[in-house]
Amino acid sequence: xxxxxxxxxxxxxxxxxxxxxxxxxxxxxxxxxxxxxxxxxxxxxxxxxxxxxxxxxxxxxxxxxxxxxxxxxxxxxxxxxxxxxxxxxxxxxxxxxxxxxxxxxxxxxxxxxxxxxxxxxxxxxxxxxxxxxxxxxxxxxxxxxxxxxxxxxxxxxxxxxxxxxxxxxxxxxxxxxxxxxxxxxx
Amino acid sequence: xxxxxxxxxxxxxxxxxxxxxxxxxxxxxxxxxxxxxxxxxxxxxxxxxxxxxxxxxxxxxxxxxxxxxxxxxxxxxxxxxxxxxxxxxxxxxxxxxxxxxxxxxxxxxxxxxxxxxxxxxxxxxxxxxxxxxxxxxxxxxxxxxxxxxxxxxxxxxxxxxxxxxxxxxxxxxxxxxxxxxxxxxxxxxxxxxxxxxxxxxxxxxxxxxxxxxxxxxxxxxxxxxxxxxxxxxxxxxxxxxxxxxxxxxxxxxxxxxxxxxxxxxxxxxxxxxxxxxxxxxxxxxxxxxxxxxxxxxxxxxxxxxxxxxxxxxxxxxxxxxxxxxxxxxxxxxxxxxxxxxxxxxxxxxxxxxxxxxxxxxxxxxxxxxxxxxxxxxxxxxxxxxxxxxxxxxxx
Numbered sequence: 066x067x068x069x070x071x072x073x074x075x076x077x078x079x080x081x082x083x084x085x086x087x088x089x090x091x092x093x094x095x096x097x098x099x100x101x102x103x104x105x106x107x108x109x110x111x112x113x114x115x116x117x118x119x120x121x122x123x124x125x126x127x128x129x130x131x132x133x134x135x136x137x138x139x140x141x142x143x144x145x146x147x148x149x150x151x152x153x154x155x156x157x158x159x160x161x162x163x164x165x166x167x168x169x170x171x172x173x174x175x176x177x178x179x180x181x182x183x184x185x186x187x188x189x190x191x192x193x194x195x196x197x198x199x200x201x202x203x204x205x206x207x208x209x210x211x212x213x214x215x216x217x218x219x220x221x222x223x224x225x226x227x228x229x230x231x232x233x234x235x236x237x238x239x240x241x242x243x244x245x246x247x248x249x250x251x
Numbered sequence: 252x253x254x255x256x257x258x259x260x261x262x263x264x265x266x267x268x269x270x271x272x273x274x275x276x277x278x279x280x281x282x283x284x285x286x287x288x289x290x291x292x293x294x295x296x297x298x299x300x301x302x303x304x305x306x307x308x309x310x311x312x313x314x315x316x317x318x319x320x321x322x323x324x325x326x327x328x329x330x331x332x333x334x335x336x337x338x339x340x341x342x343x344x345x346x347x348x349x350x351x352x353x354x355x356x357x358x359x360x361x362x363x364x365x366x367x368x369x370x371x372x373x374x375x376x377x378x379x380x381x382x383x384x385x386x387x388x389x390x391x392x393x394x395x396x397x398x399x400x401x402x403x404x405x406x407x408x409x410x411x412x413x414x415x416x417x418x419x420x421x422x423x424x425x426x427x428x429x430x431x432x433x434x435x436x437x438x439x440x441x442x443x444x445x446x447x448x449x450x451x452x453x454x455x456x457x458x459x460x461x462x463x464x465x466x467x468x469x470x471x472x473x474x475x476x477x478x479x480x481x482x483x484x485x486x487x488x489x490x491x492x493x494x495x496x497x498x499x500x501x502x503x504x505x506x507x508x509x510x511x512x513x514x515x516x517x518x519x520x521x522x523x524x525x526x527x528x529x530x531x532x533x534x535x536x537x538x539x540x541x542x543x544x545x546x547x548x549x550x551x552x553x554x555x556x557x558x559x560x561x562x563x564x565x566x567x568x569x570x571x572x573x574x575x576x577x578x579x580x581x582x583x584x585x586x587x588x589x590x591x592x593x594x595x596x597x598x599x600x601x602x603x604x605x606x607x608x609x610x611x612x613x614x615x616x617x618x619x620x621x622x623x624x625x626x627x628x629x630x631x632x633x634x635x636x637x638x639x640x641x642x643x644x645x646x
Contacts, residue, residue: 075600078428082607085421089614092414096621099407103628107635114639117389124386190643230638
């Protein structure tokens with residue numbers, strides 16, 4: 066190999082290696098950003114799951130109230146369902162009409178079942194209405210738990226590692242300043 | 252006027268209730284129009300009764316029959332209508348609300364969405380909600396959210412796979428180039444080894460030449476010693492001749508010496524042979540001295556020739572050695588210098604390249620580490636989601 070070709074090859078190799086190095090560093094920085102988003106995602110998912118559980122319980126609770134007191138609730142619900150379906154039909158789309166109507170109907174059901182909620186912050190996360198808190202266990206209000214979780218989310222977004230669900234529950238149990246404890250009804 | 256029997260009257264009443272017009276009743280029952288009018292009047296007055304049926308019901312039944320005929324319906328179809336009416340009553344839709352209910356249903360149903368499809372869709376939705384234990388909105392929202400999450404993760408995974416493939420593609424040619432460089436380096440090392448071997452051979456030749464020179468020097472020294480020895484011997488002979496010459500001995504002197512010897516022999520009474528012996532002894536000594544002189548000259552010539560030859564040889568050897576040494580040294584130094592320079596350049600370039608490779612490798616290693624961390628985080632997140640879903644059981 067001649068000197069000029071050799072020098073040219075070495076220069077090309079250096080350029081490619083420099084490019085590989087900078088590309089790798091770019092990928093590293095992007096991967097670091099993605100990894101940093103993992104911890105806040107955990108908290109976001111925990112909040113979302115708690116909220117969905119609360120909504121499902123409220124729906125069931127609302128349905129139970131209607132079955133128990135049908136005469137009282139029946140007329141109001143029928144009017145709500147009919148009106149909401151009619152409202153959906155304005156969109157001229159049968160699926161949207163059906164979905165909108167039933168969605169509104171569910172909202173009404175949830176509204177009937179809505180109340181204040183308590184959470185058992187132990188190995189199992191249990192949500193119950195205020196009027197159904199069991200005698201055993203240490204219960205906190207769902208609102209205060211959500212506030213404590215918000216604090217954790219801020220820490221997670223600043224890069225703090227939160228670990229497993231057990232670690233998070235332990236940290237939440239230690240947030241005594243934020244959590245509001247409630248006892249079972251006498 | 253003849254009284255129409257009760258059975259005939261009941262037959263007429265039956266046709267009347269079934270809603271037949273008077274003309275048909277005349278043909279069917281075989282009675283006159285006036286008789287039919289009278290029988291109907293009897294029914295109205297209550298003089299003609301059908302057991303278990305009041306007149307109001309008779310009228311209702313006739314009216315019902317009329318309506319059915321008018322609408323072309325059979326009694327079985329009317330029965331089906333009654334069944335529907337009962338169902339409506341169970342959901343508290345009273346007759347006065349039926350029309351409104353029908354209007355509302357027509358209004359609610361879209362043109363392109365038949366009532367049957369609407370009902371089936373509602374039933375499927377209800378079954379879905381029962382099966383999942385969640386309202387449709389929750390299911391729809393969960394589906395949309397999970398789909399978004401899946402799309403997001405899929406997009407990230409695709410992006411990571413793409414990056415990985417790009418890096419693999421980039422590393423492959425680099426690896427080939429590194430192998431090429433390795434081969435070049437080996438070749439250069441072989442060249443350097445060959446040059447080093449040649450240099451060693453030149454050094455070896457130089458050493459042999461030096462040894463030859465020292466051997467010749469030793470021989471020259473030996474010749475010089477022999478010359479010195481012969482010179483000393485000749486010197487001693489020359490000294491004897493010089494002394495004879497110094498004493499002025501010539502041929503005449505020798506004759507006179509013979510005469511002297513003969514006379515002496517006679518005079519001294521010593522036998523001639525004894526005196527001759529002594530004389531030849533003396534001549535022998537003289538001959539020895541001449542021979543020695545000649546030998547001295549010959550030896551001197553040889554010594555001079557040897558000295559000359561030694562000088563020539565020494566000069567030639569020194570010249571050859573000097574020239575060869577200089578050439579060998581110059582060639583060796585030049586070659587060594589060039590090789591050293593090349594090797595130094597290549598070493599610098601390879602060091603620079605190695606530094607770049609190390610940096611790139613370090614960056615790739617760092618990337619792999621962070622990728623591994625990312626995979627760990629993904630697993631941890633998936634596990635976390637499973638734990639949350641598992642532990643958030645309904646109370």
